[in-house]
Amino acid sequence: MTELENSKNSDGWTSLYFIGMFEIAGLLVLGFFAQWLAWRIKVPAILPLIIVGLVFGPISSLFTPTGEKLIDGDRIFQGERLFDVVSISVGLILFEGGLTLKFKEVKSLATVVRNMIFYGSVVTLIGGALAVHNIMGFSYQIAFLFGALIIVTGPTVIGPILRNVKPNDKISTILKWEGILIDPVGALIAILIYEFIVSGKPNEYFTLFALKTFATTVVAGVFVGGLFAWFLYKILTNKLLPYYLRNTVVLGIVIMAFALADILHAESGLLAVTILGMILANLKIEGLKEILSFKADVVLILISFLFVMLSSRMDMADLEKLMNWESLLLFLVIVLVLRPLVVFLSAIKSELNLREKIFISFICPRGIVAAGVASIFTVKMVDLAGQAGLSPKIVEDAQMLLPLTFMTIVGTVIIQGLLAKQVANALGVTRKKPNGILFLGAGETARTIAKYLKGKGIPVMLGDTAKSNVNECRTSWLPVYEGSLFSDEGLEEMDFSKFGKLFAMTSNTDINVLGNRIIGKEIGDGNVYRLASKRELEITNLENPKNLLFHGKYDFISLTQAFRRRTKIQEVGVNTQEDLEKILEEKSDSIIPLLIVHEKNAFPVTEDLVEIKEGSTLAFLPRV
Template sequence: MIEIAGLIILGLLAQWLAWRLKVPAILPLILIGLLVGPLSTFITPDGSKFIDGDNIFNGEKIFDVISISVGLILFEGGLTLKVAELRNLGKTVRNLILFGTIICLIGGAMAAYYIIGMGVQASFLFGALIIVTGPTVIGPILRNVRPNQNINTILKWEGILIDPVGALVAILIYEFVISGRPNEQFTFFALKGFLLTIISGVVVGGIFAYLLFHLLKKDLIPGYLKNIIVLAFVMLAFVIADMAHEESGLLAVTLLGIILANLKIDDLKKILSFKEDVTLILISFLFVMLSSRIDIADIQLLLNMKSLLLFVVIVYLLRPVTIFLSTHKADLKLNEKIFLSYICPRGIVAAGVASIFSEKLSSLAPSDSNVMAFDAHLLMPLTFLIILGTVVIQGLTAKPIANLLGVTQKEPNGVLFLGANETARFMAKVLKAKGIPVLLSDTSKANINEAKSAWLPVYEGSILSESNIEDLDLSSYGHLYATTSNTEINILACRLFGNEFGKEKVFRLVSPREIQMVDLSKPKNLLFKGATDYMGLAQLFKRTQLVQTQKFDNKEQMDDFIEEQNGKIVPVFLEKPKNVLIPFTEKIKDIDKGDQIIYVKKHV
């Protein structure tokens, strides 16, 4: 019990450290796992580990725990994949998925075979395991580096799409490897097992997706049970598929997630949010446990020139070949291609699937397996070497390399709106007309539909959820306008995004209480200088959308003009040359010649 609790607590501690240090969570997860696992043997009197995953789950149980955990992680990944988005992806991303899979599979297999001396079957299995990158490791790097739009889009979508693709390839290669009878590898028997895996996974995944869709669509599940029932369906689909044919469970739940993601389900976002919370706990627990299972002998076995050469070939040869082949006709500059070649961190799916196959193959008798025990024993430590090496090196050096290559994005001038109400839509239209990127977020269907009718980009959901923030591409946005009717929510948003954008770049509406208390010292980040609250602005923008401007030579002229209007106008923005729009707040101190205010007139 103590060890299980310790794994969960240490995993969540690692997630917190990753947030504080702004590094991919995998890095502290693996390091903590190694510290309480193999490295702890140097300081314990009897040479035992502080925590050892093998002692917690014995025999087949550890295989079952890892399998179900990876299955749930893959289901959550499947829920993020939209077929429409796949169709609209550029050739570069599609090529990366295609060529990246083939080059990593064949190149990784050749490297393992010729450099490490692994068998053919195990080498191909290793090549399949290192295909995936994953959004959980790419996301933090992109947020820290802020590369230009081309790089950001390519790496983001590659990470999302390659995760389930790589896992499926690994599953199918594994099935092909173990299905052959002695001296009959890659024959009818192997092909039969290969096809049975696909058929079982597709059939079970499709049936459960159909059942679950109709249960959700017809409201046959109460709201408070939906997340739990979906979780139960995923686990049941996994078990039934695996009973039909071994290793088809992972394929079934991935397809189940993909199918549900492409059907119109009202509560899909809530289900996805719940699954993300479950996945976060599983990833934290799983990575620390898997790292703790590695032995010092495994680490010593990898500390040699062969392992280093394998790492160099996979990271610094295969990746550049993939990028330059995939982007041959793409409109990308050489420095962009070099940076794309440099970034290829591996993630949780690679580690989880490697552990499953390593455990499974190690449990087979040599006469029943096409893979030597030595090869199976190497799969997990070699995969962890690639994961840890790429995350450490690229996580720590991506930003200076991006700066050196000149591929970082200029200070983003886009505006993220909390709320898609009348005020937000009005301000967004003004900004959009000036060529400034905008994104409105709301949970109200009425506001969302109004924003869409006005051809304004809108995110359907709450941006105050950390998981949603990770899903959003914020590379074009550097400011937040909190415009909801709830002052507490607006303040919370400013606090949250103040850490992301900077405290001087977050703004909110004034509350009625702040307006009433005239002697109260007001914050400097209040939109419209805190002169009008949510209700007053809603009524104003319902009545008029007419935008007017007035130029000034200095601040005194502007102040005199506003005073002369005697409250008949509401200044919205201060516009400077080159379409630089600053929200009208108390922060405005200096006016240069030619600056102008953008305002609307009140109906009195």
């Protein structure tokens, strides 16, 4: 009889079952609350998640009558169950990260990324081990295990930081690729060291053991990842699944790939799902963006759940051991010595300048992979202490792995999450606001306006499904995309670091509205504009949207007719808001106001007029 069966009451319920269900629900609610709080106070979500877990975990034990935690991850998931839940969750997180890795992004920076993986692993492993051994007095076995744990960065933390800071493309690409690719590498190294510790293998056999294990893990991970990528590609491209089942079936197949890889060779699942995601990301698969969106939602739930659960597992005694100068010194060595050393070694003979190297050195937050793997090893080493013949010193040090790892996570997230934007601005490495303009529709009106903007040095890109319009663009030497700009393929092709506005100018209002909605998610709802519809012009008592092009007084037909009569765009200088309003009032019947141009930026004339800078130009079309 199990403990659960023995504790059943007359109604078939158990206090243990009730507590478990309550704590699982509490973990989810607290995780979502922490996510909301992070959004509200504009900090990386990982910080509130860990704090909430500590408050309702170890800190709550100070205030309960029995000294028990309000929420304790060890009461919900014990032993191997905890290992399985954390492993699969981390695997899904890495798969979602792999789906964002495009080979074309990293072509020019592949050497730097490769070096970051190599030097990041070697320098952090050895440097972290020596630091924790000499500063904290850890045994060499656990010191090297800690060094392996802090190899991994935090892709779930780096993503929000990059979105908030918006550094230039080189920095974003390097940090994103490093954050995802180094996670399975770091986890694999940590597993090798863990196996060495608990196996009791003599030192002279460790090199052969490590090489054999590493090679087998890589082969198993690459084989399973590639096999399942091919399988999913065939299913998705041949449309063998109904739309409503596609996301859930993909989720199940990813979990199956993870499990199969682990069966073939222990701990190769993380590599397999990362490879699987990377391959799918670089194949043309219809609906991949929706799959990525679904996986992002799943990852959000997993992260919210895991961080609260893992941080609740710690005890106050462990936290108190970190309240000393040794812990602070160890943290400073990791952040101020090891990370810059990795970056500057990796960037030798690269195109990165000094300011970019300094900023990349500043950004290296740890995340869920480090926390998850540390939790797994802590549980396993304590449970196997007697069986593996581990010394009391090793077991004692192993119990400090999780608190030390969380200290590193919290410290890096607080400093880098809160200060990254200020550091980027001070170094001047933020991405310049894109001044290019996308045109949804490449009709003659759009082409005429695009030619004018191109002549002003403003990047333009037109998109159309009509072959005749595409050919006219190519004849006029205008950049053009043949297809729908807001399709999955179109969104992947567009460089949104260059194009910051959309002019939807097709003859179909529904397409214009849909294009604004979809592309608005990429460049911001305030940067998408469209032509007015015939209905909006005819019904004057309706309040029209503020983002209608050309003062909201022309639909596709009327604008096309006007441009066929006059194709020459003219200009007049405007220095103030009053200048513009006066021109629009006095010449409302004789001109069609098109754009406000200032230096190499252009804004459409809408009902919600932009702020006019001195030296601006109003571009307009004279009316016959």
